[in-house]
Amino acid sequence: MTRTGVWVIGGYLGAGKTTLLNALLRAAGGIRYGVLVNDFGSVNVDATLIAQTGTDAVELTNGCTCCTIGGDLALALKALMEREPRPGRIVIEASGVADPQAVARIAACHPELDVKGAVVVVDAETILERIDDKYVGGLVRRQIGAAGTIVLSKVDLVDGQRLADVRAWLMQTYTGIPVLESGGDGCAVEAAFDPAFSATMSAETAVAGDGGHPSFVTETFRATAPLDRVRFAEAADALLPVVARAKGTVSFAGDPATRYIFQLSGQRWCLEPLDVPDESQETQIVAIAIAPRRAALAAAVALLRRAETVSPAG
């Protein structure tokens, strides 16, 4: 029996949970998602996306919190797992006041669900004030503490000093939890939900210890036409000094029958042919680096563009 993977997206109201969820659905790549949302008002998850991707969306009613048992969530998960066909992956967007860890524990009780982790979104603009809010300060702090990965959102909307303060606070308070920085577009999505990336980030964060807990930034490279193999190899070499981890799928010109998985980890990269090639000729590579290398990462990933020009076969 294959268990269905479950992710929890947590974080306070307005932090960017739905933006992240929409980005995840946009990058679904054929995976049919089951989504649980817990919104006041209208559902903010992109309706067009839900239709396009065949996503099953279920609203939670946030019933009785006297009941630590979470019957409401349990029933919604039950309903999702009874759908035909079953969703390939489930994402629970927790309410703005929910403890992501508690949500994950409830999901873990379903014998056919496999909890992959909790991603907690932290709003770079407001977090330093929010943590001292007389009503919700405590719960916001606990939410972040429950994260497997922290996504620091809206970094494009704050100045350098603010970003430095937030990073320093997260580093000091949540030592050991990887932080992935994201602009308003939810661009960190692939890295946030991929165990390969979280493993790298956790490892580097652990090694860094108290002294230099880094935040991570991501860049994504996409190309619709097959790439030039030689130029790709050169560009991939140039990623090595900058990138902590990269991953993706690649097609090469002159090799239409094969699709490759590109992996970059440590100081090496490799290409492995996909067992079951799909029809696509597209390339998509996600790369992460520590935040101080943001500019270098962008430049290095941009170099991959050169491989879009295919040299004459010779």
Added chain:
Amino acid sequence: MSDTRTAERIFAGGDIITMDDAHPSAEAVAVKGGKIVAVGTRDDVMAWQGPTTEVVELHGRTLVPGFIDGHSHFINAVRLGGWANVSAPPAGKVRTFTDLIATLKASATKLGLKPGEWVMAYGYDVSAMDETRDLNRDDLDAAFPDNPVMVLHVSLHGAVLNTAGFKAVNFDLNAPTPQGGMTLRKPGSTEAAGLVMEHSFLPIFMQMPSPSEQQQLDAMGTAQELYASFGYTTIQDAPMEPATRPLYHKAAQQGRFYLDIVGYVNWLEFPHVLETGAEPFNGPYDNHFRVGGIKIIGDGSPQGKTAFLTKPLLTPGPAGEKDWVGEPNVTPEDLNKVVKLAYDNGVQVMTHCNGDATIDMMLDAHEAAGAPAGKRTVIIHSQIVRQDQLDKYVTYGFLPSFFTNHTFYWGDVHVENLGKERGSFISPTQSARKRGIRFSNHTDFAVTPLDAMFVLWSSVNRLSRSGHVIGPDERLTAHEGLRALTIDAAHQYGEEATKGSIEPGKFADFAILDANPTKVDAAAIKDIKVVETIKDGKSVYMRESAPAA
């Protein structure tokens, strides 16, 4: 004499507590067309007697207004409809496992269950029984080898199953206990013994078949009977689940309601419901059902340590946290938004607030919405309310719906967790009354049993399980306590002009009690039985074992 002066029924021959301050007692009441037409001396009221009038002799029993449910979850009665009640006293009669199995057997026979069909029961609480160990599957297997059995724990957070039951839900008897779970094992074995609680129970909960719409519609009758058997004539479901709203409308269309049901829309779907005009807020009863407003759930419960407080508990939090103050269940931003939206649209707001920090949030939300007058905003539970907050209740016209059953069920626990001062001030009914605040008192069914006389007893005695009086200064007189179940509860619904007291022109909604709660010893109030319940002038419940005279 004209027919217009002929009553259908006249009640006389016992005490009549009218709850009408102008005329607190009467000798007789005449009813016609579902309404009260005359209240007064026997001679005056008998002027309404005609050849067709039925004179109901009370034989010394006491007539009171039908009880108005300040807050409960009617849907629980619908879901528990066909289930056996295995509660220990005072909520039931089960003291031993022998009693319990006999009750299950009687239920299975009554329902005509075939092999393979579920035997369901609720209310199991070994701590209140004359037993020294938990019920196990061996106890149940002997009596039910061929039927799956599930005996739900009183907390609704767990159950005891028999072997056939575990098999039916594909529960691996040797499965490890999940985090936050409790699986009782057989001595010297890794096999589950029968009782599974909290997160161990969730996989079972997730495998149980949900009742169909038809099953729920068919259970409406027995669910109302349960309320009627305790004298309720107006009952609540708050919040309604999104799927329950159409269910109630259908039940109403099919004429399945004979008590008045007031449903409150879950705040999360309120903007959508408002936008689509899906519910007629503030409409009249339609075949005994109406939508009263919205219900917001502000925090959790004090016994679950999930009430949101301004000052920490004296004991650790649910996961052993130090200086635990609980957490809100709603962000202040959303709360402010929804309260404003409701006020702007003339929709009544009912918010579950147990802790004082959540109450502060509601007071803030009211102020942020411009502190409009006359909204009758209801603060459900208001258990850990402060004196200064009660003053603001007066200013803002907030109506608390208190929960004095807690003084019995969890009073000792509250004193331990909150300290003597805060613990004793739980549901401070007398402090509210002295300020002129009108409040209801509720069961929160299925959290505590529906018995209205037990609710009254708890508000008059405030006696804990261990025999301590929890906040002696907050005790009410029986008459004051009755207000919270009748006229002041009607006021909470904006129905005080038509319900809640025995006055001409109001609905003929009554309960007949076998003793007068304002005359018996305070300790004996809980032994008073409802012998008959009348809705719109018609008897909807008669106690079977009621002596004739």
